[in-house]
Amino acid sequence: MLLSVWLLAGLAPAGANEPNRPEAARSEVSRYEARVNALLSSPETWQKARQDGKKAAFFCANCHGEAGVSTLGHVPNLAGQNPVYLMTQIQKFGDGRRRDDFMSGLIKVLKEEDRLNMAIYYGALDVRPTPAKNPRLAREGQLHYRRACLGCHGQQARGGRDIARLAGQQKPYLMDSLKKYRSRAEGRSDRVMSSIAAKLNDEQIESLAEYLSSLP
Ligand code: HEC
């Protein structure tokens, strides 16, 4: 049975790279992390969470794809994403800190247990990267990534804990997200990411997305 990298990344102790987050956000993350770790602690509870999560996620497949790999560029892949990150984003949609016409209404009807099971189900699915169409642009993106992003999103862009995996994500979605952070769009801004994205121009954003979407 595959133990994706998120499992290792997700369980790693918070390191020196942990961004300086407000206290409330840290305690929310710790609470989800404890619940995720409890479900991952034995093969039986992990297996059950994945099965229940798969059932609860049948409707999500319409947009996020059968195996968590979306066929719509503006809809993010959920496969291989860190479960604690997924859980924090689901909660954010649920309480209005993050907003999207469709996601916000949908998530409100789900119980916390379903949310956790879905996060675990999606986190265990395989990532499917898209080969870079423009290798020169991707190389530029790699340089920007190493300079400005690697410290938090990790050497291989696989994130960890509440930090998003970016490797293999849809290119249009990555670009949209960075532009939303940059403009501090209502419904998607973040203290840390918005100040980082503020320093990126459109070309840098495109090169980063070209590079990141091609990573396994
Ligand atoms: C009608 C299409 C649609 C359906 C159905 C849908 N989603 Fe989404 N989902 C989206 C879009 C679009 C976004 C990106 C929104 C944004 O840009 O903020 C998204 C974002 C997300 C994210 C954030 C991912 C990230 O990388 O930050 C999570 C988690 C998520 N959806 C989970 C779910 C779950 C669980 C279900 C089923 C209960 C579901 N979605 C059903 C369209 C959909």
Ligand code: HEC
């Ligand atoms: C100080 C730590 C830190 C740095 C440096 C950082 N990020 Fe982030 N990033 C985060 C956190 C935390 C989140 C989750 C924010 C949220 O909840 O919306 C995030 C979220 C994202 C997302 C949204 C992912 C998704 O699935 O929706 C993208 C895209 C992203 N970062 C790209 C980048 C890029 C590109 C860089 C470098 C230019 C970068 N980040 C640098 C901490 C960081």
